[in-house]
Amino acid sequence: MADVILHGYRYSVYNRAARLALILKGVAYDRIEVDPFSDISDAYRALHPFGKVPTLVHAGFALFETGAITRYVDRMFDGPRLQPESVAALARMDQVIAVIDAYAYWPMVRQVASHAYFRPLTGEPSDADEIAAGLSASRKALSFLDRVAAEGHVMNGREVTLADCHLAPMMDYFVRAAPGAAALKEHPSLQAWWDQISALGALKACDPFGEAAETPTP
Numbered sequence: 067m068a069d070v071i072l073h074g075y076r077y078s079v080y081n082r083a084a085r086l087a088l089i090l091k092g093v094a095y096d097r098i099e100v101d102p103f104s105d106i107s108d109a110y111r112a113l114h115p116f117g118k119v120p121t122l123v124h125a126g127f128a129l130f131e132t133g134a135i136t137r138y139v140d141r142m143f144d145g146p147r148l149q150p151e152s153v154a155a156l157a158r159m160d161q162v163i164a165v166i167d168a169y170a171y172w173p174m175v176r177q178v179a180s181h182a183y184f185r186p187l188t189g190e191p192s193d194a195d196e197i198a199a200g201l202s203a204s205r206k207a208l209s210f211l212d213r214v215a216a217e218g219h220v221m222n223g224r225e226v227t228l229a230d231c232h233l234a235p236m237m238d239y240f241v242r243a244a245p246g247a248a249a250l251k252e253h254p255s256l257q258a259w260w261d262q263i264s265a266l267g268a269l270k271a272c273d274p275f276g277e278a279a280e281t282p283t284p
């Protein structure tokens with residue numbers, strides 16, 4: 067086993083954010099698959115009392131919360147800096163990550179992507195009200211992120227930061243749903259960001275659908 071172990075679920079957007087940071091830094095790591103929607107063992111709960119994924123273990127040091135994990139990875143390992151040097155840009159990056167967690171994950175992933183893409187794919191019933199509520203709630207987050215992309219401190223196509231690591235996996239799922247893709251089109255700077263970041267090799271390297279197929283739950 068490598069010195070760095072990532073416990074996570076292959077379809078989790080948070081797990082993919084942590085993987086992106088590790089890949090971009092060039093860190094060798096092993097993965098242990100944990101499906102938080104079904105098989106939380108006592109051993110995993112000892113690592114993560116809240117029973118979510120991912121958790122990183124580095125040389126015996128265990129860490130959960132993706133924002134803490136990606137910052138740790140950036141600070142601990144050599145490789146390209148994933149956090150801007152300018153205080154304003156760093157603050158904007160932190161703000162983007164906080165906004166995504168608080169206002170974008172649930173509507174974009176758990177409502178729109180889940181009900182308009184994943185559930186139909188797996189034959190589970192989807193709820194049109196969830197899609198409508200998710201789209202409506204997503205709009206504020208999309209507008210904010212569009213302004214950030216236009217401003218240029220982060221999500222600027224010049225340097226990849228942790229803002230990209232956290233947002234790209236969620237956007238990937240959101241645009242798989244037709245209404246999500248249509249909503250993104252209404253935000254030109256964010257769409258331009260996505261057009262560029264979606265081609266990133268590191269993002270493709272941790273595409274859950276590029277690996278062995280399992281039943282997806284984002």
Ligand SMILES: N[C@@H](CCC(=O)N[C@@H](CS)C(=O)NCC(=O)O)C(=O)O
Pocket residue numbers: 077078079080081102103117118119120130131132133284
């Ligand atoms: N605040 C946590 C959120 C992680 C999270 O919500 N992960 C999802 C998978 S994408 C999960 O484990 N869900 C299981 C559940 O909600 O029971 C973090 O930043 O790591």
